[in-house]
Amino acid sequence: MTLKHFEFLRNLRNLQFSGHLNRTDASGQQWLFYFVRGSLIHATGGKHPVKRWLRNLKRHCPNKANSQYTWSEDIAHLDPQALSFGWDYALLAQWVSRYEITPEQATDMIHANLSDLLFDLSYAGSTTDQIRQDSSLSPKLGTVRLERVTAQAHTRWQAWQEANLENFSPNRVPVLRQPDLLKQLGSAQFYQNLIVLLNGEHTLYDLAAQMQRSVLEVTVSLAPLIRSHIVELIEGADLPSPAPCPIPSPFLALPPSRKALIACVDDSFLVRHMMERLLTSAGYEFLGIDDPVRSIGILLARKPDLIFLDLVMPKTNGHEVCQQLRKSSCFRNTPIVILTGSDGFANRLRSNVVGASDFLSKPLDAEAVLNVIRKHLEQPTQPSTLAHSSVFHSSIVPNR
Numbered sequence: 001m002t003l004k005h006f007e008f009l010r011n012l013r014n015l016q017f018s019g020h021l022n023r024t025d026a027s028g029q030q031w032l033f034y035f036v037r038g039s040l041i042h043a044t045g046g047k048h049p050v051k052r053w054l055r056n057l058k059r060h061c062p063n064k065a066n067s068q069y070t071w072s073e074d075i076a077h078l079d080p081q082a083l084s085f086g087w088d089y090a091l092l093a094q095w096v097s098r099y100e101i102t103p104e105q106a107t108d109m110i111h112a113n114l115s116d117l118l119f120d121l122s123y124a125g126s127t128t129d130q131i132r133q134d135s136s137l138s139p140k141l142g143t144v145r146l147e148r149v150t151a152q153a154h155t156r157w158q159a160w161q162e163a164n165l166e167n168f169s170p171n172r173v174p175v176l177r178q179p180d181l182l183k184q185l186g187s188a189q190f191y192q193n194l195i196v197l198l199n200g201e202h203t204l205y206d207l208a209a210q211m212q213r214s215v216l217e218v219t220v221s222l223a224p225l226i227r228s229h230i231v232e233l234i235e236g237a238d239l240p241s242p243a244p245c246p247i248p249s250p251f252l253a254l255p256p257s258r259k260a261l262i263a264c265v266d267d268s269f270l271v272r273h274m275m276e277r278l279l280t281s282a283g284y285e286f287l288g289i290d291d292p293v294r295s296i297g298i299l300l301a302r303k304p305d306l307i308f309l310d311l312v313m314p315k316t317n318g319h320e321v322c323q324q325l326r327k328s329s330c331f332r333n334t335p336i337v338i339l340t341g342s343d344g345f346a347n348r349l350r351s352n353v354v355g356a357s358d359f360l361s362k363p364l365d366a367e368a369v370l371n372v373i374r375k376h377l378e379q380p381t382q383p384s385t386l387a388h389s390s391v392f393h394s395s396i397v398p399n400r
Helices: 003-014 049-060 068-076 087-097 103-121 146-162 179-183 188-197 204-211 215-227 269-281 292-302 318-326 345-353 366-377 384-388
Strands: 019-025 030-036 039-045 127-133 173-176 231-234 261-265 285-289 306-310 336-340 358-361
Touching (some): 003 030, 003 146, 039 087, 049 103, 049 204, 068 087, 087 103, 103 146, 173 204, 188 204, 261 292
Parallel strands (some): 261 306, 306 336
């Protein structure tokens, strides 16, 4: 990553742009940058935005770090327009207006958040950008010192590269895989300390904050253990968001003629492949997700019109994912259809309890899949030949 990677921010500044830039990577993860008359006001999104916010809050606004259970209540009393820049910015503005934090603390929070976000953006790979103009945006806090923050992120990435850590994202969770080998490398106290720290719950960022050291120091110290496969870095989950997804402004609305987006969360490649062929041929857009742990973030980013959820998946199950989705206002009314090879009364009852809209048994029937979509999206009936053409058979996926 070089300073040229931040050229898009300078270009929007030079154009005196007002609105937001939405940067999306291949997995559907999004970063949002908000501008008013060329000044960068705030940025959010990316990996683990809630953990990032809490981590920086403990450093810059320690008096608010332990009040996270009241955040949702604070946000609920805000006017929807106050959420134009996201829930995190809205909270900072509210706390400043109540004299609970100083404007300088709010500015430090925004800068720290942006520095972490830009650093993490270097892991995104190829991205696409969408720009939406909105002259109605009105900032409540100061603007970002763009040159300072981009220089900080650049310096951090250079140090990360010099330490040969490019393959170690600080958003990943270190997990102890070979404790016996670890015992041979140090004292009993060293072993016990690592057992406590590497419990599968804390990212490298979390460990650094807990140990009051830089994430670079912590990662460098763990790198030999990671490279020798004694410790493994795995994906972790973010904390629950204290606010629903922001209500889109009118300029963000999709044209009425757009195709409905159908998501399928299933670890089976065969299921996703056949569903994609069926649904795209029937005139829908398709989003296939193979990792249930990452699915909520991707679904939040893409906001499909209907979601198919496999019941039995590694690490979690369709009921748990459905329950999490229903907690967000983004998916409160989205049709969610559970897919399972075990069509029992208990599964159907549990599906109803967690808020599933419907239930399909495997092996899936192509016509049944299309019918359930039409039922919930009120789509016009497609020609029945789609479900029985040479591309599809009556049963599109095997029972599992």
